[in-house]
Amino acid sequence: MQPRSFLWRNIFQACTSRIAIYVDGEIEDRNVGEKDHSKLQFRVQMLLSRVPGISIFPKVRIRVAPTRFRVPDVAVYLAEPAEQVFTTPPFLIIEILSPEDRWSRLTRKLEDYFAMGCPNTWILDPVRSKAYRYEGEAVCEVHAAFRTTDSRIVVQLSQIWQ
Numbered sequence: 001m002q003p004r005s006f007l008w009r010n011i012f013q014a015c016t017s018r019i020a021i022y023v024d025g026e027i028e029d030r031n032v033g034e035k036d037h038s039k040l041q042f043r044v045q046m047l048l049s050r051v052p053g054i055s056i057f058p059k060v061r062i063r064v065a066p067t068r069f070r071v072p073d074v075a076v077y078l079a080e081p082a083e084q085v086f087t088t089p090p091f092l093i094i095e096i097l098s099p100e101d102r103w104s105r106l107t108r109k110l111e112d113y114f115a116m117g118c119p120n121t122w123i124l125d126p127v128r129s130k131a132y133r134y135e136g137e138a139v140c141e142v143h144a145a146f147r148t149t150d151s152r153i154v155v156q157l158s159q160i161w162q
Contacts, residue, residue, distance in 0.1 A: 036126040037096050040160070041073050044094055044124070047155050048076060054091070054153070055080040062086045064112040072113070076153070089117035092148060097125045110134040120148045129161050 041058065048056050055077045063085055064070050076092035093113045095106065106123070113121050114136050121134040122142075131142040146155045 034098065037073075037098055040096050040124060040126045043160060044074055044096075044155075047159055048074070048153070051153050054078060057086075060086060062090065062116075064116045068112055070109055070112055072109075078152075089113075089119075091118070092120040092122065092153060093118050094122045094124065097123065097127070099127060107139075110139070120153075122146050124160065131157050131160070 045056055045058060048054065057075045057077070058073065059071055060075050062070050062072065062075060072093045073096045074094040075086070075090040077088070078091050081088040090113070095109065097106070110121055114134065123132040123134065123139065131146065132139050133142055133146065142157065145157060147153070
């Protein structure tokens, strides 16, 4: 039997040689955004960069459970985690939908973030110019502005969709 460190190293190599994540013993391909996805992600990161006292990480690997890893489009922390592969729950996760995304896969990701202790999850659909927030039991459409649970971060949707 291979040592545990060897196993995880091989999994990381498999996941980094393509856009993939490790979930419960399976390596899942991750949809890669196209131009609209990329532009929206950049715009969101620029808007968040104006907020003092936060650390912004695009496409960072997060271990959400012992056998589950996720790579959100944007993860926001109030203090930068020390680890290279984050295990600390983010303060905010932002997922930007791609045309190939499936609802069942998205909800599993949202549930993983919530279960690990992330209090704020925002979802953006660039094709439909729609915004949503995940509240643990429901996904609710947002009409004017995203707001974290403590109102530390507020982002007007008009700034996102311009």
